[in-house]
Amino acid sequence: MSEYVFSDSQNAKELERLQAIEQVFDPASRKQIQTTGITSNWRCLEVGAGAGSITQWMATVVGQGGKVVAIDLDTRFVANIKLSNVEVLEGDIRHFQFESRSFDLVHARYVLIHLPDFQVALSRMIDLLKPGGWLVIEEPDFSAARAIIGEESVCQSVNRVNQAILQMFSNRSMDYALGVKLPAIFQRFSLQQISVENYTPLSKGGSGVATVMKMSTMQLAEKYIETGKATQQDIEQYCQFAKDLNTWAVYYATVGVTAKKQT
Numbered sequence: 001m002s003e004y005v006f007s008d009s010q011n012a013k014e015l016e017r018l019q020a021i022e023q024v025f026d027p028a029s030r031k032q033i034q035t036t037g038i039t040s041n042w043r044c045l046e047v048g049a050g051a052g053s054i055t056q057w058m059a060t061v062v063g064q065g066g067k068v069v070a071i072d073l074d075t076r077f078v079a080n081i082k083l084s085n086v087e088v089l090e091g092d093i094r095h096f097q098f099e100s101r102s103f104d105l106v107h108a109r110y111v112l113i114h115l116p117d118f119q120v121a122l123s124r125m126i127d128l129l130k131p132g133g134w135l136v137i138e139e140p141d142f143s144a145a146r147a148i149i150g151e152e153s154v155c156q157s158v159n160r161v162n163q164a165i166l167q168m169f170s171n172r173s174m175d176y177a178l179g180v181k182l183p184a185i186f187q188r189f190s191l192q193q194i195s196v197e198n199y200t201p202l203s204k205g206g207s208g209v210a211t212v213m214k215m216s217t218m219q220l221a222e223k224y225i226e227t228g229k230a231t232q233q234d235i236e237q238y239c240q241f242a243k244d245l246n247t248w249a250v251y252y253a254t255v256g257v258t259a260k261k262q263t
């Protein structure tokens with residue numbers, strides 16, 4: 001069994017989910033990446049490139065004199081990027097052989113949360129940075145999730161699904177609240193100039209975040225039910241709630257941390 005929870009998702013559904021993530025979160029990610037001063041001629045590494053929008057955006061910023069390397073365990077949605085300054089590699093960031101100290105910037109969003117030994121991936125990414133290079137990592141904190149406005153029994157179902165999400169990550173030795181721990185983890189890795197963004201959107205049913213979580217829940221329903229914390233009926237209520245324009249919830253928080261490697 002692959003440790004990545006979405007590894008057996010169908011092509012079309014997974015592409016749709018990844019593109020929904022990009023639509024909602026790319027503006028904040030681009031803003032955060034821009035704080036590093038990313039510019040022409042930089043060499044950037046996009047870890048867990050997904051459907052590839054950040055890879056393609058970085059490629060336009062670094063221009064022909066720069067380069068973006070995109071690595072993913074599964075490159076089915078980025079293999080067709082035809083930009084001369086983009087290289088797509090299929091592999092696991094924890095084991096892939098790159099030249100050390102070769103990138104000006106390394107970025108990853110929603111990747112480390114899926115790795116029980118995320119420290120291995122993180123120390124690899126730091127090793128790949130040139131001295132003075134920038135690391136930008138964005139990870140979720142699912143412990144922030146709660147239904148706020150909706151019919152009481154439906155909110156209870158939503159919160160049971162929220163508990164199932166936490167349990168699924170714990171059962172796989174993954175940290176469901178990794179996002180909020182990132183700043184302290186960055187300190188332990190002796191990174192410098194640490195800055196933190198904490199994005200905890202209060203979302204209406206039918207909004208981008210609600211739709212992303214509905215898609216994830218439909219794909220991972222069996223895994224949530226296996227935890228014993230939620231039933232099929234709770235899953236159905238969660239999906240209805242996430243579509244209902246009269247509901248409000250925090251689905252999860254995203255913590256983005258930027259820091260510089262010592263020169």
Ligand SMILES: C[S@@+](CC[C@H](N)C(=O)[O-])C[C@H]1O[C@@H](n2cnc3c(N)ncnc32)[C@H](O)[C@@H]1O
Pocket residue numbers: 004018021022047048049050051071072073074091092093094108109110111114115
């Ligand atoms: C939730 S998706 C996020 C995609 C993209 N970063 C985004 O935010 O739009 C996680 C991605 O990380 C990839 N991934 C998971 N574990 C990985 C690993 N050890 N090395 C490289 N990629 C990995 C998955 O295949 C998937 O494409």
